[in-house]
Amino acid sequence: MQLYPYQEVGRDFLKNRHEACLWDEPGLGKSFQSLAAMKDLGVKNSVIICPASVRMVWKKECDKLNIDSHAVTTPRHIGSGVNILSYEGVNKCFDKLVTMKKDLVVKDEAHYLKGFNTRTVKNPQTGKNMKVPPLRVEQIFGRWCNKKGSIIENSEYNWSLTGTPMPNDPSELWPVLHTYFPDAIAKANGVPMGYWDFVFRYCKTTDNGFGLQIIGGKNLNDLRDRIRGRILRRKKADVLKDLPPIRYQMLPVEGNLRGVSPTEHELIEQALEADEPLQALKKLGTHIASLRKITGMAKVDSVIKWVKESGYDKIVLFAHHKAVIEKLRTLDGSVHVDGSCTQAQREAAVNKFQDGDAKVFIGQIQAAGTGLTLTAANVLVFVECSYVPAENRQAADRIHRIGQDESCLIYLAVVPDSIDESIIETIERKMKTYDGMGL
Numbered sequence: 001m002q003l004y005p006y007q008e009v010g011r012d013f014l015k016n017r018h019e020a021c022l023w024d025e026p027g028l029g030k031s032f033q034s035l036a037a038m039k040d041l042g043v044k045n046s047v048i049i050c051p052a053s054v055r056m057v058w059k060k061e062c063d064k065l066n067i068d069s070h071a072v073t074t075p076r077h078i079g080s081g082v083n084i085l086s087y088e089g090v091n092k093c094f095d096k097l098v099t100m101k102k103d104l105v106v107k108d109e110a111h112y113l114k115g116f117n118t119r120t121v122k123n124p125q126t127g128k129n130m131k132v133p134p135l136r137v138e139q140i141f142g143r144w145c146n147k148k149g150s151i152i153e154n155s156e157y158n159w160s161l162t163g164t165p166m167p168n169d170p171s172e173l174w175p176v177l178h179t180y181f182p183d184a185i186a187k188a189n190g191v192p193m194g195y196w197d198f199v200f201r202y203c204k205t206t207d208n209g210f211g212l213q214i215i216g217g218k219n220l221n222d223l224r225d226r227i228r229g230r231i232l233r234r235k236k237a238d239v240l241k242d243l244p245p246i247r248y249q250m251l252p253v254e255g256n257l258r259g260v261s262p263t264e265h266e267l268i269e270q271a272l273e274a275d276e277p278l279q280a281l282k283k284l285g286t287h288i289a290s291l292r293k294i295t296g297m298a299k300v301d302s303v304i305k306w307v308k309e310s311g312y313d314k315i316v317l318f319a320h321h322k323a324v325i326e327k328l329r330t331l332d333g334s335v336h337v338d339g340s341c342t343q344a345q346r347e348a349a350v351n352k353f354q355d356g357d358a359k360v361f362i363g364q365i366q367a368a369g370t371g372l373t374l375t376a377a378n379v380l381v382f383v384e385c386s387y388v389p390a391e392n393r394q395a396a397d398r399i400h401r402i403g404q405d406e407s408c409l410i411y412l413a414v415v416p417d418s419i420d421e422s423i424i425e426t427i428e429r430k431m432k433t434y435d436g437m438g439l
Contacts, residue, residue, distance in 0.1 A: 003036060004029075006239040011036040013232045019158050019180040021110070021231040026163035026311040027379060027409045028234060031061050034106055034159055038082075039065055043103035043157065045080055049140065050108035052086035053305040056252035056416055058108070059084060087112050087136055094139050094151070102155040105140075109309060110160035113137050114172035116145075116195040137175050145178040152179075163311045165233075170202040170217045171195070177227065184226045236378075236406050243407035246400045248428055251381060251411035253306065255298030255420075264291050268419050277426050281387050295420045296324040296384040299413050303383050304331055307360065314353070314377040316361045318369065318395050320384040325362055328383065334360035337368040350374065369395035378406040383413050385423075389430040 003011060010033035014020050022030050031054075038046060048058055048069075055071050062069035068081035073089060075096040085093060107113060117131035132143055142150040152158045158180065166172040174195050177185050182192035193201065202223050204216040236243070268291065271280035296319060307315060308331075319325050322338065329336055335349035335358045346368075352358040354376045361374055365386050380399050386392050400408040414424040 003033070004239070004242040006234055006242045007033050007036070010232060010234075011040065014159055015040050018156060019230075021160045021162075021165070021176065021180065023162055023165045023231055023233040025233075025235045028163075028236065028239065030161040030163070031058060031108065034161060035061055035065050035067060037159075038104060038106075039067060041104075041157070045101055046082050046104035046106065047097065047102055047151070047155075048082060048084045048106045048108060049087060049090060049151075050084065050106075051112070051305075051309045052088060053253070053302060053309050054108065055084050055086060056254060060250060060252045060416060090136055090139055090151070097151045098149070098153075102151075104157040104159070105152045105155045107140065107158075107160045108162075109311075110162040110176060111164050111167055111172065113140060113160075113175055114167075116171075116174060133175065141175055141179040145175045146182070147179060165231075169214045170220070170223060171199050171214055173223075174198045181227065181230050184230055240407060246396065246408045246410060248410045248412065250424065250428070251303075251306070251413045252416045253299050253302035253413050255295070255302060255415040255418075265419055268423070272422050272426060281423065291419070292384070293321050293323065295415065295418075296321050297327070298415060299383055299420075300324055300327045303381065303413055304328065307331060307381075310379075312377070312379045314359055314361075314379075316363065316374050316377045316380040316399055318363050318365050318380065318382050318384070320365055320386065322364070324384060325364055328362045331360050331362075333358055334362055336362040336364075337372070338364035339367040341367070346372070353377075363395070363398070365391055365395050369398070372398050373401060373403060374398040375401060375403040378404060378408045379411070380408070381411040381413055385412060385427050387423075387427065389427060392427065 007029055010022055010024065014022060014034055015037035022033065024030050050058055059069055059071060062082055069084055070077060070079070070081060072078055072083045072085035072093060075093045078093060078096050078100060090097070113136065115137065116133045118134050119132050120129045121132055122128070123130050132138060133145065137145070140151050142148045142153070147153045160176050160180070178192055185193045185198060187193055187197065199205065199214065202217060202219050203214045204218050205212050206215050267284055268281065271277055271284060274280035303317070307317070317328055319328060325336060325338055328334070335352050337346050337349050341349070349361070350372055353361040353374060361377065363369065369391055377399050380396060382392065396408070396410050412424050412428055414421045
């Protein structure tokens, strides 16, 4: 796989720094840049901590670069190579992670490691209660965000990745800055700012009657100057010249396909080997209908979790089955268009997404795949694909059309190592062929 020019800059930024923060906007390939840097460095034993919804994404990215990796759910899974585990799994594996030899620890979606005075514990020496950070922050950064007793204490390289470094206010930057770059936030006497020093310096606060509440930021130019050169942040607008107008990318998600019979597997495998695999799949008719629905439903929970954790402002989801769409509609701030919607309902849904506060548009491919403009988003996920590439291309054009001034990213949700993956790969190949011919 080839890096775009801006990704080469990101790779070099990471590999030349033992402590580094890559804060590119979502969709610019932070995981790929970090793995490319890891490969260049030749690190042997590393740990990637990420949201549970993207563990399979990391695994597939490692596979593309021929990097030995494995998902970790229990301490016995920890070994050589790249250990990929969720933030939820850190507590379960903490004792082994602390003692293992590590060349590199990567924290993906590092804004999960925010907050400080959120947990009260008893000081064993004084017997008094004291405020400490959330458990995951303590385990990864140390109780006082100084690495002591943490997973990263003995790691040669420590990188943090996020597209939303401070979701709410500047106080959320303190844990990573105090851990990685204490000298950058030092006071006049050379001592790093404690949490409240940092809050009073860079946050607007008010007393709401129950305590101090942070309501915004201040002195941000000073903070920006302090961390300049320590972090790398690019927006899509900054690198637009490097990006193609539309990109297709697999989105590996977890899903249970045990309901697929061996007979269905065999029929589908035979169809995929045909000269025209998609036409052969369509001819299976009812033999494949149950598989399509089982596969679609199996992916929904993982896709919903991924959407919530993705960091995208607005996103479009396309699916085929009504049951899949109904389940996707449980996402907060969503609107939908399917075959049962009237024209007035279609227009209302589009307007609320384009100009209103709706964050997620959910469309049935045949009902919403043509005639709509959804350029408020530049990210689209096919939870289910049509077996007709032209229909998928038309659906993708809902965001990739006049009025769109950003590069578009099209995800194809897929259950790895399943028939679903083979079908999606066939469809993706056909879609790219259409694009290459200008169709």
